[in-house]
Amino acid sequence: MKKVAVVGATGYTGVELLRLLVNHPHVQVSHVTSRENAGTRVDAMFPNLRGFLDLDFSAPEVEQLAESDLVFFATPNGVAMRSAPALLAAGVKVIDLAADFRIKDISLWEKWYDMQHACPELVEEAVYGLPELNRAAVAGARLVANPGCYPTAVTLGLVPLIEQGLVDLDIIADTKSGASGAGRKAAVAHLLCESGDTFKAYGVSGHRHQPEIAQTLSKLADKPVGLTFVPHLLPMIRGIHATLYADLKEGQDLAAIQSLYEQRYQHEPFVDVMPKGSHPETRSVRGANICRIAIHQPQGGKRLVVLSVIDNLVKGAAGQAIQNMNIMFGFSESTGLQSPGLLP
Amino acid sequence: MKKVAVVGATGYTGVELLRLLVNHPHVQVSHVTSRENAGTRVDAMFPNLRGFLDLDFSAPEVEQLAESDLVFFATPNGVAMRSAPALLAAGVKVIDLAADFRIKDISLWEKWYDMQHACPELVEEAVYGLPELNRAAVAGARLVANPGCYPTAVTLGLVPLIEQGLVDLDIIADTKSGASGAGRKAAVAHLLCESGDTFKAYGVSGHRHQPEIAQTLSKLADKPVGLTFVPHLLPMIRGIHATLYADLKEGQDLAAIQSLYEQRYQHEPFVDVMPKGSHPETRSVRGANICRIAIHQPQGGKRLVVLSVIDNLVKGAAGQAIQNMNIMFGFSESTGLQSPGLLP
Amino acid sequence: MKKVAVVGATGYTGVELLRLLVNHPHVQVSHVTSRENAGTRVDAMFPNLRGFLDLDFSAPEVEQLAESDLVFFATPNGVAMRSAPALLAAGVKVIDLAADFRIKDISLWEKWYDMQHACPELVEEAVYGLPELNRAAVAGARLVANPGCYPTAVTLGLVPLIEQGLVDLDIIADTKSGASGAGRKAAVAHLLCESGDTFKAYGVSGHRHQPEIAQTLSKLADKPVGLTFVPHLLPMIRGIHATLYADLKEGQDLAAIQSLYEQRYQHEPFVDVMPKGSHPETRSVRGANICRIAIHQPQGGKRLVVLSVIDNLVKGAAGQAIQNMNIMFGFSESTGLQSPGLLP
């Protein structure tokens, strides 16, 4: 039985980690921290956990966290990088669900996240926790940078094409996210009355997930990948849908591409390539740690349209973090992550 | 390993049964029937089950169903009563999630359901499957009538008061249900554009769940219970909220009532009495087999207001059916039902 | 052409006033104030007004407001009472859409609103702006207290019964409101992810609208009216549905009650008594200044169930304020308020 702690568990990523961890057979949640809510029962804030977790929030003290085998940071950007060095030094594994360790280019990171990095020396060591690309590295990692939600959906949708060099490296990712991607913080823009019953794009001129995705794809392609990344806000809570446009370099038919995807992901427990002609729905992955993908070739042309859906809080955050934890601890990768999506 | 079959699995109750059963450690789903969809893969209709259930829909033939140890009927009203006699005769246990065996008074049933009962002789034998009232009887039952969704929420909210004879037997149940209560059938009234972003009452002059609730409460009180039952339709998918109004016969303070509820339900795995002052949210039970209850006494008066929430598809249908199955098979009652609600 | 100002127009009541006022043929919006946003274009915050209103927010200065013929206060509670005396002294009419002048009993007001009243001497003069009860007084008023949203729906649903003394004066109002009733302010509880896709009661032990409704009904009955008031939060933006329970003193049939309602409201332009058996939907009044009512008598018993719906932002706030303004200015009462609800 491993002991794990969740730092910053008052957000949606945090409560989702707890929802999944309380039923994990090989770990025990030892600390759940929130400076602001220290002393309050966790299930007073999140009543869905009543009966599952008998803990109060505690203040995030490194000495206490160091009693755990692994610490999840479900904190805003810029928090994990302050505590990670001490925890690693104490022999504790760290998974950061925020962005502190995702971008290898420190100056690029500092530009997009508008702060100075507190431990650039750890960035190189950190493993980008997309198991479908970096499983072996995750297994040996002390520090995992859990990928962003959009990057997970977009990258998994493109990996087979980029790995095989089949498409022009100028890609469009038109992405749509449920409101939980914006986190659990008081903000007029995310009130039900502001983001319910409406739809809009945001950050069209620039979004932090663009360089993260471009970094992964460029490394995979071994050359720079152009990416137009346009996110939109859906009037619903969970779910990301990425609609990806890529132009084939040479005429290849859809059957070959479909076959390529099926082979690439045939042993992946959490990537599901759907049959030809499918249109994956976000609800099919609601609450589940799975990415579903379908490929289309409209009018048989050179342009592929790849559809990729995840639950942003699960395969896009907490579920993927637990998948990484399973790999790091040597557990079966699917442990605690075997639930079908909640449909309807 | 017990074998179970689900008849009529193309509806929401059916797919919810499957979602819960595929992870149940002691049962195997052997048949999933739908006359109309025979030959189609179940996960083609319900993609959330991809990877979890490798079955086609089959036609509902009694001989095949009789290979199972237990058959769930997730069918419209009036279907289970036609097949139950043969299945019981073959030694198969039956749980009907529809209304065929809920009302003991045959003529009352026939009036509300507008059809002739096909096997009135079995109605008396059938056990009303609310474990919190009838656990022992369920354990020995061959045939269980799984309660309606509204009746589960309303009855559990009132049991302590009625059992102790504390309130006038003239009760108001103002109830609100998500749209999945209406089932998965083509109907203009339940389109997103008709029942989304709006709210209304329905069936105010009379609703089938009124006699079902009145029957249970009257039996408990050992005298007729008057019940004004007003259902409403919520612009969301899952969840029932019952707001119950009952007048105390004598002045009793809220602390005593709170204590009564806590004692009555202290050993119940699936009823959660919340702290005083709570307002249970339907989302706290989304996808979970739990009824959460809170009690209020506005202005310290004689009128109690009890708030009771369930997920209509889980504790109000499929989850409760599996709870009953666990009891019937002698499994631990919580087996396969131990997930926190999906929040947010 | 009358000049009107809107103070505190950054909230939902404010923008709704503007939406309706820009098309009013006899008034011109002269000032729209917001201390925080002074200098910003109004239509930069509310793009639906692009092309309709060529104004910046300005700071709320009494001297400037005094250039108007009438000032609407769409502010939080406790603001209007500070400026009203000076405006009235300057000959400007005032309509307060908040609660400052609704409750005649100052100490009761101070208890519920938790502040000292700044101008108790004006409270007596203020007219409670429910035209269906107080039309003549509104016509002569300098200062109108625009009713709360719940009080409008509940009161209009009960007026005929109370006026005629037909029911026991112990009434239950089970009410449900869309999220816009909570206003446009940053608060975790009202995020889409917190109040979307879920339903709950709130304030069951006590809510400010209870004394407001009780005051109106008690005055109408000329004796104290007992009222159990339970509000709930709907996962949608606009709309209030009140489900009202009242017990007939003597056996009267539904036809007589229906007829009574139809007669009471036959000349009211903004109250619609629906045919027997109806279930009014909130969407039928979306964006419209109308209250729709239906009456039921379940099982022909002594208990009446009255269903009453409004758009909380229109007949429950901005529309009713304009209706009052029309009366105060001697315009036709319906001017600028003649749009059907937006359905679907």
Added chain:
Amino acid sequence: MKKVAVVGATGYTGVELLRLLVNHPHVQVSHVTSRENAGTRVDAMFPNLRGFLDLDFSAPEVEQLAESDLVFFATPNGVAMRSAPALLAAGVKVIDLAADFRIKDISLWEKWYDMQHACPELVEEAVYGLPELNRAAVAGARLVANPGCYPTAVTLGLVPLIEQGLVDLDIIADTKSGASGAGRKAAVAHLLCESGDTFKAYGVSGHRHQPEIAQTLSKLADKPVGLTFVPHLLPMIRGIHATLYADLKEGQDLAAIQSLYEQRYQHEPFVDVMPKGSHPETRSVRGANICRIAIHQPQGGKRLVVLSVIDNLVKGAAGQAIQNMNIMFGFSESTGLQSPGLLP
């Protein structure tokens, strides 16, 4: 006062026409037809119209319709083409809100709509009713083909670029629509429980609006325009958002493009070019006859991203039809269409 009839008014386009027409100062609705509902009051089906329209549905008989000056067909595809010839012969103007007269190439139409055209001779005469392109022709038309909802949003978003020949003629339109676009017909796929709280693409391999848009753009460009058109279904009722991707032929900066759009649409009453950096929200056009557009140039590259929103039932259907009617009758083009969007 002109007399107009609405054929097929039981759908969403029909009731939206009625909502707008009842307040139009220069027309009177003389007939509202529905074969199935003949004899029923229109406001019994659409209670938002109570008090606004005192008519029953009647059967659609050409002789009666011929008493009107203009007939709107708010019918399924393939209906208008059967009655239009007789009505035109009787001197009645016709606006078809369905697709019968939109595609000039009859065989292309017959392929996509899977039926034989009943009056190909009228297709050439029919004017494609996008006033921003064809105002003069609409003014003289007897028969107007009202554009589809997606085509309106996409075309208006691209017109300035295509007219000026600034972009490569290989365009991507990633479009998202509210559920009302699917119409008011019983279908499991459009239940609240199926299309609420989820998001998906559909028709990626081919959709009827692709050839309609391509026809308009190709005529404008005077050469074939390649268009990848991917529609998605939003979990809300009203609103279309088109995200358009086009590559500039030569380096032009955003300021120049912004200026081009502003000039192109400066006299258009129903196209609103928003300031640079804007992200139009569908709610800003809810219920309003307006298309709002914003232009972005991510990272200053060669790829433009144009965002275009409409209410699919208004500028995408009924509002545009009335705009066309106003032009055909010589009324001021904005008559009856001057309401701000309903926000929130």
